[in-house]
Amino acid sequence: MFSYIRDRIKKNIPTNKHYRSLMKSMLLLGFMLPFLPMTLVGGVIYYQFSNAYQKNVLAQMREATLKSKHIIDDFLMEKLNDIRFIAAAFSLDDLRKVSALEGILEQLNTENESVFSALELVDGAGIPVANAGTPLPPTQPYAETAWFHEAMHARYFISDVSSDAQGHSYFTMAVRKDVMGEQRVLRSIIPVEAFNRLLEEAGIGTTGNAFIVNREGQYQTKPPEGEGFGEKVVLDLLSDVSKRAKADISTTQAADSSGNETTYAATSLKNGNWIIVRRQSVSESLSGLNTAKRVTLATILLSTLFLATNALRLSKKTVRRIELADKNKQKMNEQMFQTGKLASIGELAAGIAHEINNPVAIMVEEAGWIDDLLQEEEFREGKNLAEFKRSLGQIRIQGKRCKEITHKLLSFARKTDFTLQRVRLNELVEDIVAISGKRAKYCGVVVRTDIQDGIPDLYLPKTEIQQVLLNLINNSLDAMGEKGGTLSICAWLQNGSILLEVSDTGRGIPKENLSRLFDPFFTTKPVGKGTGLGLSICYGIIKRLEGEIVVNSVVGAGTTFLVRIPIPKEKDKDVLKPDNAADSDQLSEHLS
Numbered sequence: 001m002f003s004y005i006r007d008r009i010k011k012n013i014p015t016n017k018h019y020r021s022l023m024k025s026m027l028l029l030g031f032m033l034p035f036l037p038m039t040l041v042g043g044v045i046y047y048q049f050s051n052a053y054q055k056n057v058l059a060q061m062r063e064a065t066l067k068s069k070h071i072i073d074d075f076l077m078e079k080l081n082d083i084r085f086i087a088a089a090f091s092l093d094d095l096r097k098v099s100a101l102e103g104i105l106e107q108l109n110t111e112n113e114s115v116f117s118a119l120e121l122v123d124g125a126g127i128p129v130a131n132a133g134t135p136l137p138p139t140q141p142y143a144e145t146a147w148f149h150e151a152m153h154a155r156y157f158i159s160d161v162s163s164d165a166q167g168h169s170y171f172t173m174a175v176r177k178d179v180m181g182e183q184r185v186l187r188s189i190i191p192v193e194a195f196n197r198l199l200e201e202a203g204i205g206t207t208g209n210a211f212i213v214n215r216e217g218q219y220q221t222k223p224p225e226g227e228g229f230g231e232k233v234v235l236d237l238l239s240d241v242s243k244r245a246k247a248d249i250s251t252t253q254a255a256d257s258s259g260n261e262t263t264y265a266a267t268s269l270k271n272g273n274w275i276i277v278r279r280q281s282v283s284e285s286l287s288g289l290n291t292a293k294r295v296t297l298a299t300i301l302l303s304t305l306f307l308a309t310n311a312l313r314l315s316k317k318t319v320r321r322i323e324l325a326d327k328n329k330q331k332m333n334e335q336m337f338q339t340g341k342l343a344s345i346g347e348l349a350a351g352i353a354h355e356i357n358n359p360v361a362i363m364v365e366e367a368g369w370i371d372d373l374l375q376e377e378e379f380r381e382g383k384n385l386a387e388f389k390r391s392l393g394q395i396r397i398q399g400k401r402c403k404e405i406t407h408k409l410l411s412f413a414r415k416t417d418f419t420l421q422r423v424r425l426n427e428l429v430e431d432i433v434a435i436s437g438k439r440a441k442y443c444g445v446v447v448r449t450d451i452q453d454g455i456p457d458l459y460l461p462k463t464e465i466q467q468v469l470l471n472l473i474n475n476s477l478d479a480m481g482e483k484g485g486t487l488s489i490c491a492w493l494q495n496g497s498i499l500l501e502v503s504d505t506g507r508g509i510p511k512e513n514l515s516r517l518f519d520p521f522f523t524t525k526p527v528g529k530g531t532g533l534g535l536s537i538c539y540g541i542i543k544r545l546e547g548e549i550v551v552n553s554v555v556g557a558g559t560t561f562l563v564r565i566p567i568p569k570e571k572d573k574d575v576l577k578p579d580n581a582a583d584s585d586q587l588s589e590h591l592s
Contacts, residue, residue, distance in 0.1 A: 030311035102132040118189040208280035364399035444484025452492035479506025503560035509553040
């Protein structure tokens with residue numbers, strides 16, 4: 001997967017060092033600009049949400065702990081009030097009767113879901129007088145126990161949890177009853193399972209539970225599972241709760257015996273003699289926050305992937321456009337250079353033509369004068385008369401050839417008349433084909449024309465278009481030579497331009513010569529067969545018409561020239577403007 005992504009990225013990176021560096025800069029800029037604000041905003045939002053969520057979790061823990069405190073306190077106070085009511089409502093005589101005491105105990109359990117396991121009357125010396133239920137066997141005389149002394153001193157008393165020899169845990173509620181100067185104690189036994197049920201019903205989640213310890217850190221309910229469970233945490237909570245008011249709740253986070261981070265909340269109950277502790281694992285209490293964290297990370301990861309992909313796509317697209325613009329600029333510079341070169345050569349050709357044309361004309365005139373002199377009698381009988389006439393003939397022929405060359409040079413250099421005229425394209429093509437008809441027939445070339453029907457009259461410089469078409473046809477005939485072939489001439493309208501295509505089945509042009517084809521004086525014809533100015537003249541004319549000319553050639557298969565000329569509108573016939581120019585690349589694509 002990663003190798004595929006790496007290969008895709010490498011494939012999209014330009015090979016040119018300049019464009020590769022530019023793409024890397026744009027990729028980095030395009031990725032970092034949206035990524036940094038997104039990450040910053042996401043981090044701030046997550047930080048605020050995390051703090052609010054943790055505060056909410058602690059608030060829930062405090063509320064649950066406070067609720068458990070009220071439940072336990074209400075339970076103890078309710079049971080104590082029951083015992084106090086019995087001590088006040090019944091006489092000593094009634095309480096001394098076992099049967100009456102058993103009835104009272106039965107009635108208590110009926111109203112309190114069998115919470116009380118025993119009820120006992122003890123005299124002021126600590127000796128049991130009567131009991132009901134299943135009192136625990138005393139391990140020592142009551143007079144020596146703390147609960148008895150506290151009950152005798154404070155009128156009522158709730159003890160810590162104790163265990164007997166059989167492992168039964170319980171606590172004592174005792175109420176002192178004063179009658180005629182004598183003191184009695186009504187004692188009730190409540191098993192600790194009642195507390196455990198209350199705390200289990202108040203559990204939170206799968207890892208949440210609660211327990212009660214006294215001021216010495218001894219468990220008053222079922223100890224939490226786990227050997228060596230955080231005693232230090234309990235002692236720390238005891239110390240912290242002792243420093244607080246009774247209604248305050250202390251919270252902390254610490255590792256339990258399994259090493260799991262756990263949240264603790266504790267507060268005092270039973271008038272500050274006990275504390276109730278609630279705990280829940282951090283992973284469970286913050287499960288919602290952890291889910292939000294995973295969703296946030298997944299969102300950031302997907303957003304990062306999207307940003308990287310988008311930055312890569314945009315940078316690649318932009319760099320490719322810049323690269324294309326640079327190529328077009330380079331091509332335009334080359335065309336400007338070519339145009340400047342043509343202008344320089346045109347000025348040079350004009351100068352040379354003017355300098356050569358007059359001497360050549362004089363030479364031809366002088367040759368004619370000599371030919372006239374040779375007609376006189378004194379030269380008519382000369383033994384070299386025939387040789388003189390042959391030489392004069394050569395002078396006239398070569399002079400005519402020089403005249404043709406200088407004429408072409410002047411055509412190449414002179415400022416031609418680009419006045420627009422109404423042109424019927426099919427008639428113009430037929431006229432040029434007729435002019436070249438005899439030569440084509442002599443070479444065995446079949447000429448085919450395909451002019452689109454319905455082409456309206458055009459406003460073009462007629463003589464210049466004729467010259468371009470004639471030069472292209474002559475080149476095609478030269479390429480096919482005496483072997484013959486097919487010459488095709490097509491014309492059609494496209495996007496506000498006239499497209500003129502001239503193709504042949506000649507020998508074709510080697511690839512290395514295509515780039516020099518429109519250079520002045522470049523020719524592949526034998527010496528004396530061509531000046532190399534025909535295509536240069538065509539190129540100059542088409543460029544002045546703001547058109548394009550492209551060539552496609554395959555050696556042995558033939559050559560095709562495609563000319564695009566933007567059509568000037570009739571109202572703009574004095575100014576040549578392209579209407580909807582298709583660039584040379586489009587023409588090249590058409591040819592290919």
